[in-house]
Amino acid sequence: MTERDAEAPGLARLAGLIADETRAACLLALLDGRAWTAGELARHAGVAASTVSEHLGKLVAGGLLTEERQGRHRYVRLADERVAQLVEDLAAQVAPQAAARRPRTLRASSAGSAMARGRTCYDHLAGRLGISVTDALTGRGLLRQDTGFALTDAGLGWFDAAGILLTATGRRPLARACLDWTERRPHLAGVAGAALCKHALDAGWCVRIGSERAVKVTPAGEAALSELLGIDPAALR
Secondary structure, three states: OOOOHHHHHHHHHHHHHHOOHHHHHHHHHHHHOOOEEHHHHHHHHOOOHHHHHHHHHHHHHOOOEEEEEEOOEEEEEEOOHHHHHHHHHHHHHHHHHHHHOOOOOHHHHHHHHHHHHOEEEOOEEEHHHHHHHHHHHHHOOOEEOEOEOEEOHHHHHHHHHOOOOOOOOOOOOOOEEEEOOOOOOEEEEHHHHHHHHHHHHHOOOEEEOOOOOEEEEOHHHHHHHHHHHOOOHHHHO
16 A cells, blocks of 8 residues: 555545535534534434534534534534634535525524625635625735745735734744635635734624624624725725
């Protein structure tokens, strides 16, 4: 068996962990970057709490989730940004099939529209909002996309002037391209993407809506993004 073949069992185990609809639903829900209880995930996936608890145990044991306990409550979240990238990349591969299916209810249609308009992808902005920000950064020479995503010197200065702190942690890249599963184009991820998303939420530029990952740009956010990046407010609605 070659060294490459030796990786096959581990790859098969990882694929097996994800290849379950309930576990996949939990992983997608946790892309919002927050910690969820087993009960919340059970309601989201439409299964019994005992059933989802068993699935979460497998995901934790497999290294895809981490857990923490507060009193009687057990919370789980994605293990790290690499897991989030894996889940988002896989979701992007099936997005065209999902888009072809019409929502069965008005509520589902509204939720889908909100997610496409703007959402969090683990800890950075996605949807049309994420693409608009990425395009604006690129158009102003703050972000390069020619040989992979990279902030320019002007881009580093822009983040500093905007009061958005870029703190490198571990081996996470400063800027990374993440394929957007609704827009089918890359948006900004990495340290810079996470910092920008956190600032947008903390400053009230965006607010979370509903129980999923959808976010909405506030009037203050429209004004800030127009002033700082020249983004037309109409493109954010």
